[in-house]
Amino acid sequence: MGYRVAVVGATGAVGRELLRILAERDFPVDEVVALASPRSAGREISFGDKKVLKVQNLETFDFKGWDIALFSPGGAISAVYAPKAAAAGCVVIDNTSHFRMEPGVPLIVPEVNAAAIGKASRGIIANPNCSTAQMLVALKPLHDLFRIKRIVVSTYQAVSGAGKDGMDELFAQTKGTFVNDPPTVAQFTKQIAFNVIPHIDRFMDDGATKEEWKMAVETRKIMDPDIKVLATCVRVPVFIGHSEAISIECEKPVDLKKAREALRKAPGVILRDEREDGGYVTPIECVGEDATYVSRLRIDPSVENGLALWCVSDNLRKGAALNAVQIAESIVEQGLLKDGQLFRRNEVPDEDED
Template structure:
């Protein structure tokens, strides 16, 4: 027996990826509905070889639906997430709205699956895309050596800003070759052939909101004692986030054991050859489920230091896949009962 599943924000990049991921992973669906804003109602989206007509989120009744995977934007989730949960539907939310609420678990299934048992409000939060891939790579190393400080620089694809961000990179890149002046709307500066060291707004301490998210989310998911310093950069890549991570551990680092732990870790692929091209780049991770780790090496500048490079498809593991895996894990833990 399958589940009645709602996909909220179904016309967006993440919503479409959720539909694709549900079908590819053969999630046990008895009935599925695509929901979006009133202006998108009536549009069509694909679910495998089926075409779904998008329904109006604002008038949709969640009563009798088992699980809703949300990716409509934080302000929309703030209104309709609790409404769906009150109707008895488990909400898995991709936006930032619920992440730091103490009674809402923030979950990466490979890292902290048992936190799903704390979903007393019927809402589970999906972490930020850059946080997800980092904690997936950190988890096996933290279990071995106990991470105490992380310094990370991210190289984040424009897909993190949605379809409009991808369109802006495409338009600016094309315009460069025909001498059109760049039209800047989605980002703070020209993104084509450029890097922008700002994602989200600046906070009082000089960090951006994206950098703050990586700090507080890593603490909530992995260990409240870990110190994190992040510098988040938008780069002219369509899909696939990259991160250069330096970790200082409590215990001495054994590089051989670190490699073994990463090779065996769920959700991680270690591809680290010390030769030209012996690493994974963002374009190679598109459409893949794993977080790829490369350039693993000792950091000699601090006690017990280790450095690595990791890449992941931010629309899949960074959003859609993680949300679907949360639903799958809830089924495995008997936390997603049929409500119809």
């Protein structure tokens, strides 16, 4: 049995990745539609190796009869059209930040809290921030073992997190450096080429940025409401692949051998931790990969029951598109779509229910 799937924001970097991953993972689709703004309507976009989709206008599209909509068009657009799609009976998986902290909208990383999908009461499920998603994939097995009470994380985030325009700006500034063209700064607050910028999203009253706030509140909503989080989010001149240096403080004594064993068995994690030159994974090596890679695992002697690690992941995949498709797969696996049409918002449907 297949499903009718809409991809909203299909012409963007994440939208294209959504279509690619749906095809790669053989998600059971009967029909796929690519949706975008009126100015993109009529363009052609690839789905899999052979099929080409003609982009349709989101503003005039009728979601009635469609099963799942994967949204990545920007928060303001999701705010308008995601509720319309849900009201039409289509399950919405939204990759923007708009619905993440709203009641009745589960915030899901399937390796961490797939069971919470069935608690959706509005027909909308939210994808977390890219940096939060990879961090929690890496930390969930350690939390299960040692009960994390505090996380200190510094992120090194690729420019693709700011979309295609961010990638174009890094490329233009890098190229311009070698021909003595002055850099044009538009997408970031300072030059990004050959630089790092400790500023992602807007500043809040306490001095943290919105990106840092997201990592804290999303961690508590997804994994444990009692965990304290201090994040410092930095934009770096890397096209794709977020990196994170993480230190955790736990309630229980940390056993390094048990931590390694748990990470080796954890879904979505690949442990590569060789204490030698090159015995770790860098962002350029994770591009196009589904896993979150963990390296540099070691005891943190500065706190009681402390552990430090390094993790990298493709932010366009696990940080966005892959996580959304995995949520869709979990919906199907849990039987939350009945007869390919209805979303059971609070419980798994009974097999004998009409």
